[in-house]
Amino acid sequence: MGASYNKSFTLNNIKKDLVAKSTTDESKEELVERIEYLENADYVYLSETGEVYSSKRGYLGKAEKQATLTENNAISSLAPMSQADPTPSEIHGGSTGAFERKQLNFSGFDGITGNVTLLSISNLGANEQPWVYYGFDSNTQGGIEGGYAYQTGTKKWLPFIRNANGFVYADPTYAKLDGNVVNNFKFYVRLQTDQTYYTAYLIDGGATVRFASTPFTNISSLSVKRATSIAKEGFNGSNISGKSMNQKWDSIQVSKSNSDYYFNWSDYSEYSSWTNNKWYGTIDCIASYIYRSGGFTSIYKQ
Incomplete structure (x- = not known):
């Protein structure tokens, strides 16, 4: 007793x-x-029937014989210890290159604007290409991205939009050089009269430099992101040799579909999720390639 x-x-x-x-x-x-x-302390314990509980977070899932968990929702409450330093295979998009990605939740964002300092590029290897861009993602309707792509031939940065049909580029007169600051750099989506799908617009200093169709028929749950990268298909965590130095985002603001106003990025919580064995949302791919100093971000292998 x-x-x-x-x-x-x-x-x-x-x-x-x-x-x-x-x-x-x-x-x-x-x-x-x-x-x-x-x-x-946060105590995690296992019941006799296999349920996993946390003293602070409540019910986490059910343990199976293979030591996996049946998720009690679409996003697992249990995250691996790799969040601080994941491998490319543990990151959504990780095999496409080295990048810093910042992302807000799926709350109906329809615009992002700010000032961007373009990277200074050197020592690019075969099939390596730097990018600086914004993007909108939907959980059910795909996504679209718009920003600046480094042209390895001319060594200039050219505005682009990428949708389901591929890439479309702005006129070369809008090209920029390494280290240039692009003020009032904006990307947003709008539904035109009598249209079913939204259109995306890329704005450089007040001028529309490119527009393209989107896959979106509803934007009430769009997420917004910004990213800096050196792309290379088949990135394995060590096979990018290029250097991209001193990129900066400044005065970044975002808008929602239910508002006519822009608010600071920092007014919202960034989104990060371990889903289907990969990290989504805000993440560094990978930590050993991403360096920050004084508000600037650089990508290179130490």
């Missing part, structure tokens, strides 16, 4: 009792720190 419940058996009461009995201030402080650590 188990012991009867005594309401004095709580961490708080035990803490008071032990502190009172401690002989020195130093021992009292140490006891308090240890007990507070236990109070704040």
